[in-house]
Amino acid sequence: MNFNKICVIGLGYIGLPTASTFAAHGVNVLGVDVNPAIIDTLNRGEIHIHEPGLRDAVSKAIQSGNFKAALKPEEADAFIIAVPTPFHENKLGEYEGKTYKLADMSAVIAATESILPVLKKGNLVVLESTSPPRTTIELVAPILERSGLKAGTDFYLCYSPERVLPGQIMRELIENARVIGGVTPESAQAGADMYAIFVKGQIIQTDASTAEMVKLMENTYRDVNIAIANEFSRLADKFGVDVWEAISIANLHPRVKILSPGPGVGGHCISVDPWFFVETAPEITPLIYNSRQVNDSQPHFVLDMVQKALGSLQGKKIVALGLAYKPDVDDLRESPAVEVIHLLQKHGAQVQAWEPFKPNAKLPGIVISTSLKDALVDADAILLLVRHTEFLELDPAQVSQWTKARIAIDTINGWNTSAWQNAGFQLVRLGVGK
Numbered sequence: 001m002n003f004n005k006i007c008v009i010g011l012g013y014i015g016l017p018t019a020s021t022f023a024a025h026g027v028n029v030l031g032v033d034v035n036p037a038i039i040d041t042l043n044r045g046e047i048h049i050h051e052p053g054l055r056d057a058v059s060k061a062i063q064s065g066n067f068k069a070a071l072k073p074e075e076a077d078a079f080i081i082a083v084p085t086p087f088h089e090n091k092l093g094e095y096e097g098k099t100y101k102l103a104d105m106s107a108v109i110a111a112t113e114s115i116l117p118v119l120k121k122g123n124l125v126v127l128e129s130t131s132p133p134r135t136t137i138e139l140v141a142p143i144l145e146r147s148g149l150k151a152g153t154d155f156y157l158c159y160s161p162e163r164v165l166p167g168q169i170m171r172e173l174i175e176n177a178r179v180i181g182g183v184t185p186e187s188a189q190a191g192a193d194m195y196a197i198f199v200k201g202q203i204i205q206t207d208a209s210t211a212e213m214v215k216l217m218e219n220t221y222r223d224v225n226i227a228i229a230n231e232f233s234r235l236a237d238k239f240g241v242d243v244w245e246a247i248s249i250a251n252l253h254p255r256v257k258i259l260s261p262g263p264g265v266g267g268h269c270i271s272v273d274p275w276f277f278v279e280t281a282p283e284i285t286p287l288i289y290n291s292r293q294v295n296d297s298q299p300h301f302v303l304d305m306v307q308k309a310l311g312s313l314q315g316k317k318i319v320a321l322g323l324a325y326k327p328d329v330d331d332l333r334e335s336p337a338v339e340v341i342h343l344l345q346k347h348g349a350q351v352q353a354w355e356p357f358k359p360n361a362k363l364p365g366i367v368i369s370t371s372l373k374d375a376l377v378d379a380d381a382i383l384l385l386v387r388h389t390e391f392l393e394l395d396p397a398q399v400s401q402w403t404k405a406r407i408a409i410d411t412i413n414g415w416n417t418s419a420w421q422n423a424g425f426q427l428v429r430l431g432v433g434k
């Protein structure tokens, strides 16, 4: 199959890098988005999202004449759907008294419908958005078949998940292994032929539902493993044990690899994707459901810890170090640090946050300091929430000169007890009951 023209629908964190990478490899690409402001920005050679290397890739693509952006798809050889699949804002599922979040598939439906008027015999359509199992064959195929063409016979249809790490997208798109799940083997082959235009990693062909499950299994596996680490931190706290010491000893066993406990699980992938399994099969996913509950409730465990350390939180001034969802990134989506801060505020604390990767972030109800030093001046306690390298390298002797606080609370095992004690602090650590 020849891919002279590809239409990429959804120009966000995945669609735009994908579109510009195809364009850089000589393909004529039409990027489609429903937001007119995004289309204007891109057609001027600017970008609307931050990702290293992306600005350069888009401006080169525009200059080469291989890329343009529009509000609607046009006839093409292939269509890639890369739109968001967030949660429904005001709708929850329920099974035997337990509630769970539901995926909002409206963007996938609208994007698929937008292809209908231009779909032709012999085309390839690929869904990349993370989706509940069987979405490709039960949701996307029936919509496309309204054209009178049959999926897998008249046109090729695939699911191919993105598995790239934000911050490394431009490199990982090319180098990572790529899974292509077709509704027929011929569809998978057509998908593999298209991604082979730029993918250097292994291309694995399978069926569409397997590819959907692979994506969800990867992130669910990680979520469940973090949940058990978080539960171990609660047990260690109860039994007077240091969970970090216990984990490091257990991990000497050749078949044990316990992950790290912390204030919870954030980001737009691991804290989201397991719900796609739960919503489609609540009766057989108690482990996945409970792991999500454990990780979502970990900020409450941090709240208890802070309350134990400080007594009543009423009027106490706490400096929170870090707002990002994980170390050394500026992404605040679904961040457990933000959740912890809201809980502390609800219990009467005054919280000042410091986030070196996003000092100008605006979050409703959260005061962000202009510098760490300013935040610390009249603090009662310092709370370490994110493992940013900069925080691990803080000198406690220096910090003690900036603040009257004498309690430091470490939720990520970032600080050394004796160093902080020597600087005059009481160091309280998550998962340490001694």
Ligand code: SAJ
Pocket (backbone or CB within 6 Å): 162, 163, 164, 165, 218, 219, 222, 226, 259, 260, 261, 262, 263, 264, 265, 266, 267, 268, 269, 270, 325, 326, 327, 336
């Ligand atoms: N976390 C812990 N303990 C750990 C490891 C992580 O509490 O031992 C927390 C982090 O602090 C963070 C959250 O989990 O809040 C998720 O961080 P992460 O680094 O585990 O993963 P993400 O969400 O940044 O990226 C994941 C990756 N998936 C896997 O590692 C299986 C990435 O490869 C995927 O491309 C990405 O999801 C995605 O887009 O789905």
